[in-house]
Amino acid sequence: MFTPKSYKTYIILLLMIILLQPGSLPAETVTDQVGRTFNVPENPGRIIALAPSITEIMYDLGQEKRLVGVTQYSTYPPEAESLPRVGSYVRLDIEKIVALQPDLCLAIKDGNPKHIVDKLVNLGIPVYVVNPRNLKQIMDVVTRLGSLLNAEQKAKELVLDMEKRIGQVQSRVKKGARRPRVFFQIDAEPLFSAGTNTFIHELIEMAGGINTTAGEVAYPRFSWEDIIVLQPEIVLISSMAGGLPPEYLLKSWQKWSMLSAVKNGRIYVVDAELFDRPTPRLVDGLEVIAAIIHPELFIKSDKRD
Amino acid sequence: MSIGKTIAFTTLLLCAVLIFISVVAISAGSSGIHFWEIMKTLTGKSVTDSATATIIWQIRIPRVILAASVGGTLALGGLVFQALLRNPLAEPYILGISGGSAIGAILAMLIGLSFFPGVALFSFGGSLLVLAFVTTLAGTALGNTMLSRDSLLLGGVMMNAFCAAVIMFLISMTRSFQVQHILYWLMGDLSSLQGGQLAILILVIPCFAVIFIMARPMNLLLLGRETAAAMGINVKNTILLLLIITSLMVSIIVSLSGLVGFVGLVIPHIFRSIFGPDHRVLVPACILGGASYLIVCDLLARILPSSGEMPVGIITALIGAPLFIILLLRGRS
Numbered sequence: 001m002f003t004p005k006s007y008k009t010y011i012i013l014l015l016m017i018i019l020l021q022p023g024s025l026p027a028e029t030v031t032d033q034v035g036r037t038f039n040v041p042e043n044p045g046r047i048i049a050l051a052p053s054i055t056e057i058m059y060d061l062g063q064e065k066r067l068v069g070v071t072q073y074s075t076y077p078p079e080a081e082s083l084p085r086v087g088s089y090v091r092l093d094i095e096k097i098v099a100l101q102p103d104l105c106l107a108i109k110d111g112n113p114k115h116i117v118d119k120l121v122n123l124g125i126p127v128y129v130v131n132p133r134n135l136k137q138i139m140d141v142v143t144r145l146g147s148l149l150n151a152e153q154k155a156k157e158l159v160l161d162m163e164k165r166i167g168q169v170q171s172r173v174k175k176g177a178r179r180p181r182v183f184f185q186i187d188a189e190p191l192f193s194a195g196t197n198t199f200i201h202e203l204i205e206m207a208g209g210i211n212t213t214a215g216e217v218a219y220p221r222f223s224w225e226d227i228i229v230l231q232p233e234i235v236l237i238s239s240m241a242g243g244l245p246p247e248y249l250l251k252s253w254q255k256w257s258m259l260s261a262v263k264n265g266r267i268y269v270v271d272a273e274l275f276d277r278p279t280p281r282l283v284d285g286l287e288v289i290a291a292i293i294h295p296e297l298f299i300k301s302d303k304r305d
Numbered sequence: 306m307s308i309g310k311t312i313a314f315t316t317l318l319l320c321a322v323l324i325f326i327s328v329v330a331i332s333a334g335s336s337g338i339h340f341w342e343i344m345k346t347l348t349g350k351s352v353t354d355s356a357t358a359t360i361i362w363q364i365r366i367p368r369v370i371l372a373a374s375v376g377g378t379l380a381l382g383g384l385v386f387q388a389l390l391r392n393p394l395a396e397p398y399i400l401g402i403s404g405g406s407a408i409g410a411i412l413a414m415l416i417g418l419s420f421f422p423g424v425a426l427f428s429f430g431g432s433l434l435v436l437a438f439v440t441t442l443a444g445t446a447l448g449n450t451m452l453s454r455d456s457l458l459l460g461g462v463m464m465n466a467f468c469a470a471v472i473m474f475l476i477s478m479t480r481s482f483q484v485q486h487i488l489y490w491l492m493g494d495l496s497s498l499q500g501g502q503l504a505i506l507i508l509v510i511p512c513f514a515v516i517f518i519m520a521r522p523m524n525l526l527l528l529g530r531e532t533a534a535a536m537g538i539n540v541k542n543t544i545l546l547l548l549i550i551t552s553l554m555v556s557i558i559v560s561l562s563g564l565v566g567f568v569g570l571v572i573p574h575i576f577r578s579i580f581g582p583d584h585r586v587l588v589p590a591c592i593l594g595g596a597s598y599l600i601v602c603d604l605l606a607r608i609l610p611s612s613g614e615m616p617v618g619i620i621t622a623l624i625g626a627p628l629f630i631i632l633l634l635r636g637r638s
Binding site for chain 1: 334335337356357359360363365419420421465480483486489494497499501542607614
């Protein structure tokens with residue numbers, strides 16, 4: 001064995017060996033979305049996406065050939081399932097990441113643990129952290145990754161498409177006079193919903209509804225008593241709620257016939273993937289719930305699939 | 306064999322086991338097996354592939370050192386507490402260390418502090434607070450100055466129960482992705498510490514030394530406090546010193562690894578059933594054996610799951626419980 005002192009010497013030696021290696025790629029200085037500034041190799045060829053949402057954006061940008069690793073549950077697009085896995089986004093396998101010899105890792109602040117990001121940086125792997133908190137910032141992520149990966153044109157097209165579709169929804173919703181009260185159920189048994197500082201809140205408000213669970217706490221818990229007080233007119237249920245089948249989720253609401261949402265049959269199960277990942281697909285989610293909240297303003301068939 | 310020879314023999318034997326297991330654990334990992342690279346590195350030849358070198362030197366070796374320290378400390382802590390409290394169910398967390406450190410760690414995570422030093426310091430502080438409370442309670446409030454076994458045990462169990470309720474409350478108030486961090490910490494997990502932070506582990510070595518020196522008094526304490534006092538042992542000071550030293554080293558370890566369970570309970574029993582009750586043999590045996598055991602468990606935690614590693618605390622009990630039952634059955638027949 002060895003003493004910690006000699007151990008440190010080894011690390012310094014190793015770092016020197018790594019740093020002094022000839023033929024390293026020319027680097028450029030970048031600042032990521034949380035304000036960290038560092039060097040990344042120009043046109044990085046080996047990238048690991050540390051969250052499913054980032055994998056998705058890489059495919060959207062047409063840059064999937066650069067991906068050498070992704071995390072568990074990178075299920076969209078389906079092709080991503082065949083890429084090597086480096087653990088789940090909260091529980092990354094550092095050894096596998098190092099073994100894949102990435103030029104760059106793409107991380108997300110709300111998910112990847114900070115100590116793992118720090119560890120990768122200490123091992124000499126540049127980590128670009130994104131931190132999208134709303135749709136505008138998702139567009140910013142797309143733009144940033146586009147310029148990082150020399151895909152500015154594709155990024156611009158994506159952002160323009162998002163802006164156009166959001167604009168369409170907003171202009172139609174303006175005509176709708178009344179904003180119905182919406183309850184979005186993201187989890188069942190126990191029941192959770194979404195507070196103000198979430199994408200779901202932003203989507204509901206943009207789609208012309210009122211989020212009945214707006215508030216400080218991001219994902220507040222509710223009892224049936226609370227829900228009866230909230231009097232939602234429309235209930236949206238995430239298809240992943242509680243890992244339960246949609247029929248069961250719908251049925252659990254039926255016994256509360258005093259709710260206008262139940263009376264009028266306005267309870268819908270929506271595809272969880274369109275709402276729980278900070279990617280351009282949130283716009284699909286927006287179109288889906290806008291059509292649910294204001295069926296009079298949207299013809300259902302014009303939603304993209 | 307004289308006692309000196311027995312100590313030397315068991316220590317050397319277990320040292321050999323530890324070294325063998327360490328080499329195996331450094332050779333294997335989720336990215337594959339690198340036995341020949343290890344041999345080359347250990348014999349001074351540099352490895353050409355920089356990714357492999359990084360994996361060996363900066364990921365696996367620090368990890369094995371951490372596992373060894375955690376395993377050795379917890380096994381030794383269990384041994385000391387089982388002797389002091391004369392209770393076979395005693396384990397290193399029994400005086401409330403687990404509850405106190407968990408509350409500290411969870412609070413630090415909720416505030417958003419980084420793992421080191423933030424979470425580690427909070428956890429260490431929480432553990433010390435609870436310990437101070439339990440020992441004062443046992444020492445004075447209950448009206449006896451002898452730190453009676455029962456009041457220590459009961460105080461510890463009550464504090465842990467109270468802390469468990471606080472922990473559950475904190476978890477119920479927490480956002481989903483943070484819950485996962487908290488749960489992993491509670492299960493015991495060696496993946497959070499970074500290589501450069503290992504230096505702090507040196508602090509446990511003097512604790513090992515003090516406990517080894519106290520091995521003979523511990524033997525005498527097993528005969529009962531009156532007998533020990535009659536044989537010239539200052540019972541109260543001995544107990545107090547051992548309590549403090551052991552709790553300190555366990556608190557340091559817990560603050561770095563979370564609550565790795567079962568090692569502290571089962572390893573001392575296993576070695577007692579093999580080597581008998583003499584603490585002069587058991588102290589080094591538990592350190593080395595606990596270290597080897599946790600290195601093996603951690604290796605399995607790193608390589609068994611196909612996607613991401615699992616917390617080592619799961620493996621320690623999965624293997625440890627059946628192993629212990631087998632030993633019990635053998636002892637009977």
